[in-house]
Amino acid sequence: MKHELKRVPFSTLEGVMVGNAQDDDAKTGVTVLYFPHTASAGVDISGGGPASRETPVLDPTRNNTPLNALVLAGGSAYGLEASTGVMECLEQHGIGYDTGYALVPIVVQSDIYDLSYGSASVRPNKAMGYLACSRALEGNDPRSGNVGAGTGATVGKILGMERAEKSGIGYSALQLGELVVGAVVVVNALGDIYQKGQKIAGLSNADSAAELFRTMQAPLPGTNTTIGAVITNAGFNNAQMQKVASMARNAFARCIRPVGTMLDGDTIYGISTSAHPVEADINVVGTMASDAMEAAIADAVLQSRDA
Numbered sequence: 001m002k003h004e005l006k007r008v009p010f011s012t013l014e015g016v017m018v019g020n021a022q023d024d025d026a027k028t029g030v031t032v033l034y035f036p037h038t039a040s041a042g043v044d045i046s047g048g049g050p051a052s053r054e055t056p057v058l059d060p061t062r063n064n065t066p067l068n069a070l071v072l073a074g075g076s077a078y079g080l081e082a083s084t085g086v087m088e089c090l091e092q093h094g095i096g097y098d099t100g101y102a103l104v105p106i107v108v109q110s111d112i113y114d115l116s117y118g119s120a121s122v123r124p125n126k127a128m129g130y131l132a133c134s135r136a137l138e139g140n141d142p143r144s145g146n147v148g149a150g151t152g153a154t155v156g157k158i159l160g161m162e163r164a165e166k167s168g169i170g171y172s173a174l175q176l177g178e179l180v181v182g183a184v185v186v187v188n189a190l191g192d193i194y195q196k197g198q199k200i201a202g203l204s205n206a207d208s209a210a211e212l213f214r215t216m217q218a219p220l221p222g223t224n225t226t227i228g229a230v231i232t233n234a235g236f237n238n239a240q241m242q243k244v245a246s247m248a249r250n251a252f253a254r255c256i257r258p259v260g261t262m263l264d265g266d267t268i269y270g271i272s273t274s275a276h277p278v279e280a281d282i283n284v285v286g287t288m289a290s291d292a293m294e295a296a297i298a299d300a301v302l303q304s305r306d307a
Contacts, residue, residue: 003177005288007295010142010171013182015039015273016231019136020148021128027118028074030082030128031148031169033184033229033271034090034136038066041108041271042242044249050225050265051077053109058269060239068095069133070269071109072149072169072186072227075123079111082129089133110227110267112188114152116161142171142184145303149227153188155301156202157224165201167193170300172292178233178278181285183248183292185228187300191258195294201301225265226256228296230289235277245270247286251293268293 010018015037022029043058057065071086073079087105090096096103115123132148135141144150150169157164167189173182187193192202230248245268252259252266260266270289 005174005176008173008175008180010173010182011140012173012175013180013231013273014233015275017136017140018142019132019134020141020143021132021135022148022151023122024151026122027152028114028122028124029148029151030071030073030124030132032086032132032136033070034133035067035069035273037273037275038068039271039273040236040238040241041067041269042238042245044242044245044268046249046260046266049262050267051080051111052267053080053083055108057106058108058238060242064238065097065106067108067271068105069107070229070271071107071129073109073111073124074114074149074152076111076113076115079124080109081126082124083107083109085126085129086133089130093137112149112153112186112225112227114188117152117154144168144170144299146305149186150300150304153186155187155189155193156191158190159203163203166304167201168300168304170296170298170303172295172299174288174292176288179280181230181232181288181292183228183230183289183296185226185293185296185300187226187297188224189226189256189259190224190261191256193297193301194255194257195298200298226252227267228293229269229271230293231271231273232285233273233276233278234280234285236272236282240282241270241272243282244286244289248289248293250290251297255294255297
């Protein structure tokens with residue numbers, strides 16, 4: 001029987017719960033994706049300057065440790081403190097890898113640089129991470145735009161914040177029979193954002209960031225990162241999910257120009273939830289992941305607003 005590919009709400013995905021917390025005055029925040037049945041995960045890092053925590057645990061050559069939560073946040077490397085609050089929250093709820101002496105929640109994190117928007121001195125911290133995790137445990141809240149990790153996201157920063165435009169966090173999901181593939185992304189790019197070949201955000205006039213990038217001697221360093229994840233109910237291991245994440249990177253190439261430079265920290269996680277694993281072809285899942293990520297990038301921009 002041939003199944004029809006259709007767009008579905010991100011909440012259709014089983015085995016993932018989303019919680020958010022943010023400081024609307026300081027323009028920064030945290031989004032926690034909690035996996036109640038744990039998950040297998042890989043990661044694809046294409047940017048030259050990522051701010052991340054515990055990503056080596058996802059290396060398929062290492063011990064296949066089940067993932068409890070993914071944290072996306074602002075604050076650059078300072079914001080990595082948020083995972084301490086997430087770990088504390090999970091431990092208090094009896095969630096984590098049992099070492100025999102203590103539960104150790106397995107939490108990975110990636111951050112955007114949002115210190116140039118809002119307050120540079122206020123960053124996601126332990127308390128904000130704890131609050132976002134608590135909300136993920138209580139319910140599923142995958143909202144788009146200026147919420148959670150997307151609160152301080154901006155794009156088109158190649159000439160500075162004066163010419164930048166607001167972005168945020170976005171979601172999308174596709175379903176093919178029982179197979180569901182979703183994407184979440186925080187779009188915080190040096191350059192312009194495109195949808196189906198048409199510019200939808202970036203430099204605040206008709207200039208092309210990609211053209212400027214080729215002629216500039218020293219664009220603003222280290223202020224850009226697009227981070228996200230593709231999540232599926234396909235029953236894949238860490239190595240397979242790393243391949244799916246790398247295929248999803250095609251969406252970055254289609255939608256963000258320039259992208260993956262040494263001035264970026266672009267990162268995509270590939271996550272397989274283990275609630276009710278579905279058999280699927282990795283090529284189909286990777287292609288769906290790229291399409292879902294493309295739609296999520298547009299959602300992040302179109303649902304954001306100046307604040």
